Amino acid sequence: MDINDFRSLITVLGLLCFLGIAGWAYSRGSKKGFDEAANLPFAEDDDSVPGQSSRPR
Structure with a gap:
């Protein structure tokens, strides 16, 4: 196995990882x-009061 075979293997593995992540991101189960x-x-904070800053003085 020379360096070009290794580079080809890494390229194919990278493509498969990319396609797996893209498939997961666009799957219907992930939408929610x-x-x-x-x-x-x-989203509003439950402990915030309108008109008051959350920073201590």
């Missing part, structure tokens, strides 16, 4: 978790 994560910045 991704939708929840996308809305996290808009």
Whole structure:
């Protein structure tokens, strides 16, 4: 096995990893978790009071 065979093997493994991650990201089962994560910045804190800063003075 020379270096070019090793490089080809690494390229094929990288492609398979990429396709696996892309398949997982676009699968229907992952949609709910991704939708929840996308809305996290808009979620309100339960312990925050309107008009008060959360920083200590």
